[in-house]
Amino acid sequence: MNAPSVDYTAVAPMLAVFVAALVAVLVEAFAPRAQRFIIQVFLATVSIATALIFVVYLATQDTSKTTAGGAVVIDGPALFLQGTILVLALMAVLTMADEASPESSAFTAQASAVPGSVDEARASRLGLVQTEIYPLILFSLVGMLLFPASNDLLTMFIALEVLSLPLYLLCGMARRRRLLSQEASLKYFLLGAFSSAFFLFGAALLYGFAGSVRLSAIAAAIADGGGTTAASAVVGKDGLLLMGIGLLAVGLLFKVGAVPFQSWTPDVYQGAPTPVTGFMAACTKVAAFGALLRIAYVAIPGVRWDWQPVIWVIAALTMLVGSIIAIVQADVKRMLAYSSIAHAGFILVGLLAMDRAGIGAVLFYLAAYGFTTIGAFALVTMVRTSTPDGGVGGEATHLSQWQGLGKRSPWLAAIFTLFLLAFAGIPLTSGFTSKFAVFSAAADQAPWGPGLVVVGVAASAIAVFFYIRVIVLMYFNDSVGDAVTVTRPGALTTLAVGVGVVATIGLGILPSAALGLANSSSVFLP
Amino acid sequence: MNPYVPILALMAIGGGFAVFSVAAGAFTGPKRYNRAKLEAYECGIEPTPPAAGGGRFPIKYYLVAMLFIVFDIESVFLLPFAVAFDSLGVFALVEMVLFVITVFIAYAYVWRRGGLEWD
Numbered sequence: 001m002n003a004p005s006v007d008y009t010a011v012a013p014m015l016a017v018f019v020a021a022l023v024a025v026l027v028e029a030f031a032p033r034a035q036r037f038i039i040q041v042f043l044a045t046v047s048i049a050t051a052l053i054f055v056v057y058l059a060t061q062d063t064s065k066t067t068a069g070g071a072v073v074i075d076g077p078a079l080f081l082q083g084t085i086l087v088l089a090l091m092a093v094l095t096m097a098d099e100a101s102p103e104s105s106a107f108t109a110q111a112s113a114v115p116g117s118v119d120e121a122r123a124s125r126l127g128l129v130q131t132e133i134y135p136l137i138l139f140s141l142v143g144m145l146l147f148p149a150s151n152d153l154l155t156m157f158i159a160l161e162v163l164s165l166p167l168y169l170l171c172g173m174a175r176r177r178r179l180l181s182q183e184a185s186l187k188y189f190l191l192g193a194f195s196s197a198f199f200l201f202g203a204a205l206l207y208g209f210a211g212s213v214r215l216s217a218i219a220a221a222i223a224d225g226g227g228t229t230a231a232s233a234v235v236g237k238d239g240l241l242l243m244g245i246g247l248l249a250v251g252l253l254f255k256v257g258a259v260p261f262q263s264w265t266p267d268v269y270q271g272a273p274t275p276v277t278g279f280m281a282a283c284t285k286v287a288a289f290g291a292l293l294r295i296a297y298v299a300i301p302g303v304r305w306d307w308q309p310v311i312w313v314i315a316a317l318t319m320l321v322g323s324i325i326a327i328v329q330a331d332v333k334r335m336l337a338y339s340s341i342a343h344a345g346f347i348l349v350g351l352l353a354m355d356r357a358g359i360g361a362v363l364f365y366l367a368a369y370g371f372t373t374i375g376a377f378a379l380v381t382m383v384r385t386s387t388p389d390g391g392v393g394g395e396a397t398h399l400s401q402w403q404g405l406g407k408r409s410p411w412l413a414a415i416f417t418l419f420l421l422a423f424a425g426i427p428l429t430s431g432f433t434s435k436f437a438v439f440s441a442a443a444d445q446a447p448w449g450p451g452l453v454v455v456g457v458a459a460s461a462i463a464v465f466f467y468i469r470v471i472v473l474m475y476f477n478d479s480v481g482d483a484v485t486v487t488r489p490g491a492l493t494t495l496a497v498g499v500g501v502v503a504t505i506g507l508g509i510l511p512s513a514a515l516g517l518a519n520s521s522s523v524f525l526p
Numbered sequence: 527m528n529p530y531v532p533i534l535a536l537m538a539i540g541g542g543f544a545v546f547s548v549a550a551g552a553f554t555g556p557k558r559y560n561r562a563k564l565e566a567y568e569c570g571i572e573p574t575p576p577a578a579g580g581g582r583f584p585i586k587y588y589l590v591a592m593l594f595i596v597f598d599i600e601s602v603f604l605l606p607f608a609v610a611f612d613s614l615g616v617f618a619l620v621e622m623v624l625f626v627i628t629v630f631i632a633y634a635y636v637w638r639r640g641g642l643e644w645d
Contacts, residue, residue, distance in 0.1 A: 022628060022631050025631055025632070025635050026631060026634065026635070028635060028639075029634050029635045029637075029638035029639065030634075030638060238529035239529055239532050239533055239536075241529075242529055242530065242533060243533060
């Protein structure tokens with residue numbers, strides 16, 4: 001028996017974040033309470049930046065390889081997605097770290113205290129600052145980095161769990177509206193546990209079919225059947241293959257929030273602390289689509305005629321349901337949640353193309369969408385209710401509270417308008433470029449692609465309605481008076497929003513460099 | 527045969543069984559309720575009224591269970607490692623030491639945050 005060799009350079013980005021997460025746990029255990037916050041923020045930002053440097057270095061090396069006994073694969077899509085996740089996570093950590101004063105923080109002082117209890121009031125009075133979110137974010141990030149880079153189903157499952165478990169906890173840590181936050185956490189945990197079980201069951205069935213959990217071995221077992229349809233694959237084992245793919249797809253489509261597995265999204269996005277919502281909406285989606293891409297393109301391209309019609313229907317439904325239900329939402333976080341469901345549908349359209357243009361389009365879409373999303377949720381944290389004594393209350397997320405913001409806070413309204421236009425896919429924003437890329441790839445290559453593109457364009461048109469409605473509310477309606485204040489953002493949030501603005505405009509006006517990078521990164525190592 | 531036929535058949539049997547079981551229970555079962563029948567069946571303590579101390583449930587057992595899992599998983603990995611130690615060499619020893627260190631980080635966290643104190 002030989003020990004597997006590990007190429008430490010190839011896995012250095014993940015190791016950097018993982019080591020920082022372990023050190024962060026020790027900081028929680030041993031560092032004095034007063035210094036934890038600054039140490040944690042320093043650790044998180046430095047480790048993410050270090051990992052980013054490793055990713056860039058690996059990308060310049062231009063060598064795709066599998067390592068750790070074949071469990072991890074570092075290739076173009078993996079590196080592109082890891083880089084995207086790291087940049088987005090850095091932005092998310094900046095928005096979390098900004099609100100250092102306990103009163104304006106998005107996080108509860110003591111997550112274990114019962115809402116409304118004496119314990120909670122005491123923790124709040126002592127001015128405790130929640131610092132355990134940083135190790136949790138870092139652990140979650142390790143899972144996200146591994147998820148699109150895993151080369152077998154078991155590694156993918158481990159990554160899925162490492163990604164999900166800290167997120168379940170983070171959802172329950174909102175400072176205000178604690179019951180809603182804990183409800184979100186519980187719902188996400190229960191449904192997430194179900195979806196993980198589906199994924200694991202699917203992996204077991206695929207192991208039964210192929211005799212291996214390695215993605216390339218599953219592809220080889222399908223090819224051994226001699227044809228490209230399931231009917232001619234290995235005799236007597238087709239049911240295992242099809243059911244395995246189906247169950248695997250349930251687990252992954254749950255994580256990206258596709259219809260009919262989208263019901264958790266609005267509740268969880270609304271209840272979770274807003275910086276965490278931004279982190280989830282952007283980074284989880286990037287990681288989960290990375291894994292979905294890898295399975296679709298590496299493991300099961302041989303039976304594509306069996307699963308493409310199903311994904312076709314799911315993509316169409318996801319776009320339509322997300323766009324239509326968003327119209328009736330009265331809460332800005334729920335509206336953004338349904339918008340993220342619709343975007344999951346648009347990204348699934350690109351997935352169906354099954355060629356390099358499709359992969360490149362999906363990679364580009366994920367990056368563009370992530371930047372805009374984190375920026376938008378960072379802005380949501382700034383619009384607050386006023387307390388009777390003139391202080392800053394919780395977030396004012398009801399759309400009626402956003403009326404007239406254009407006059408009171410022109411900058412915030414202008415930037416939020418930009419993000420909404422990007423979500424809607426208006427030209428000269430990143431949203432237009434990315435939608436154009438996925439639709440053109442799908443129209444050329446996907447089965448019944450033009451039909452899907454028609455559905456997509458219709459869904460986009462519906463979506464424009466509710467994005468424009470918010471813009472109209474902000475600019476053309478009268479202000480609600482002093483009930484709402486807009487807090488002055490700290491330097492860190494300003495930086496994160498600034499990166500979002502630059503990326504949203506830059507990827508819209510000059511997309512060629514990023515599109516070129518996405519397209520040149522679009523080769524999976526089988 | 528089309529491979530989707532057995533899958534559809536299995537789904538039909540599964541759905542049919544679920545519907546049949548619920549329906550059969552509802553139609554044929556006698557409905558004689560008494561106090562014991564309305565209690566939660568072997569599901570731990572009564573959820574209402576809330577326990578003393580503001581409804582805060584003791585989580586001591588949960589911590590013990592979590593710690594058990596930490597050490598359980600450690601031994602799951604240590605045993606095969608010990609069996610194959612001779613052939614694996616220094617590399618595996620270093621990896622295993624790193625693994626044990628990560629487990630002890632979790633343990634140190636629990637210890638420092640007071641998870642080992644029963645009261």
